[in-house]
């Protein structure tokens with residue numbers, strides 16, 4: 001077995017690991033990066049990028065289907081070529097992966113090691129059975145993987161996860177999506193719009209991670225009209241006797257039914273990759289999911305020289321968070337024993353469904369748990385059903401709710417389902433990070449006619465609820481000339 005002595009060792013060569021590697025190398029050249037599977041990152045290979053490519057194809061189909069409302073009638077029947085759809089998804093995905101691999105190849109070859117890492121003790125990590133690395137400081141950046149209900153394993157190759165979807169040569173005829181969270185909704189709706197027969201099975205009427213009951217009700221109505229949703233059903237899953245499909249028997253609200261599909265897509269949450277790391281060989285504090293607890297500002301665990309970043313940390317499993325956490329963890333591993341706090345930005349999350357779902361700052365659930373006792377928050381809202389620009393474009397569905405603190409008028413957070421939510425969320429997240437008040441936000445320019453005027457309507461409503469301003473000017477809040 002080869003032996004290496006490292007100042008800093010990074011476990012996992014995804015987004016967080018690469019970010020940590022670069023940051024640690026600012027303090028020392030003696031940094032090693034261990035990657036188990038293959039370089040290229042979850043985001044580029046099987047996550048953010050291929051899912052958005054599939055959604056882009058679905059959007060194209062949707063625009064053709066909904067052109068009638070403008071008096072535009074594409075001639076002939078809509079034809080979706082599944083092979084061509086998947087060929088573009090894979091080709092563009094490979095392009096994105098290629099850019100990541102170019103970055104990895106710029107790292108010194110001798111400092112990149114392929115193999116599965118496992119802790120032997122708090123300073124020693126063994127990679128497969130070929131290398132033993134003794135490291136002064138270690139960053140865990142091993143990502144996450146789909147959680148699978150154990151009973152579904154009997155479905156064999158009929159059970160799929162996101163990774164499988166993006167390797168398809170063509171589109172299947174039918175899919176049952178289990179989990180109506182972010183992945184289930186994004187991939188489920190995209191497949192549905194691409195002509196795949198999709199049924200979505202969820203739990204507790206949850207949808208897209210929404211916690212605000214008003215926004216949720218709106219979203220349930222919108223997506224329920226478009227898709228076959230069973231969000232609180234008891235289900236029984238079995239492999240067809242032919243082995244060529246899956247049968248789902250379900251009952252909900254006193255009714256029962258069954259669907260037969262080609263594949264069951266498990267989108268029931270993700271599990272941090274820390275269970276096979278040999279953590280039992282360390283004296284490290286773990287949370288209820290068995291993940292090392294870490295300070296969110298330093299990413300330091302209870303073992304002072306071990307840091308954690310990205311999905312493995314079980315904090316905020318999002319791409320930009322993985323990059324930020326990797327930077328903080330890598331920098332601190334490099335400068336240890338000097339450990340400093342890094343920048344944590346205002347929270348933002350976007351689900352790329354149509355309409356999109358987004359949240360910034362505190363979610364409604366967090367606002368109520370932190371502020372309910374004092375009753376010191378207010379909510380302002382707007383429906384997009386009559387919002388000027390949204391109606392112009394025929395995308396006038398959805399609802400935005402913004403939360404702010406009584407007295408200070410400070411923006412606390414927002415949740416929404418609606419048109420251009422990815423852009424509205426950025427606007428609000430920037431204001432949140434600047435700790436702006438509702439009055440300061442209302443002082444900002446709003447062009448006409450834009451979807452952002454919906455934000456202004458909600459802010460005016462919020463201002464009224466905060467009793468900081470005159471009543472809104474009737475229904476004319478978005479009239480030209482305002």
Ligand SMILES: Cc1cc2nc3c(=O)[nH]c(=O)nc-3n(C[C@H](O)[C@H](O)[C@H](O)COP(=O)(O)OP(=O)(O)OC[C@H]3O[C@@H](n4cnc5c(N)ncnc54)[C@H](O)[C@@H]3O)c2cc1C
Pocket residue numbers: 011012013014015016017034035036037038039041042043046047048049051115116117118141142143144162183273276277309310311312316317318319320322
């Ligand atoms: C379908 C899907 C869509 C998504 N879309 C978005 C989106 O639109 N926007 C967004 O912000 N986020 C999105 N995400 C989430 C985002 O992809 C993740 O938050 C991010 O990729 C996590 O990066 P990471 O570095 O923590 O993990 P990864 O990139 O997964 O890196 C972890 C690496 O560690 C390696 N590893 C694991 N165990 C070991 C071990 N024992 N030894 C050595 N190496 C090991 C793995 O092989 C892997 O390469 C999506 C995720 C999925 C699945």
Ligand SMILES: NC(=O)c1ccc[n+]([C@@H]2O[C@H](COP(=O)([O-])OP(=O)(O)OC[C@H]3O[C@@H](n4cnc5c(N)ncnc54)[C@H](O)[C@@H]3O)[C@@H](O)[C@H]2O)c1
Pocket residue numbers: 149178179180181182183184186201202203204206207208209267268269270316317318349350351352
């Ligand atoms: N646009 C984005 O930013 C984006 C896209 C995809 C993924 N992601 C990241 O990946 C993470 C994981 O996504 P996810 O969708 O797997 O998890 P999730 O936590 O968003 O959703 C899982 C859903 O599965 C449901 N569920 C759990 N067990 C079930 C069962 N037995 N049957 C039916 N439903 C069940 C839950 O109620 C929940 O709604 C997200 O939290 C997000 O951070 C982000």
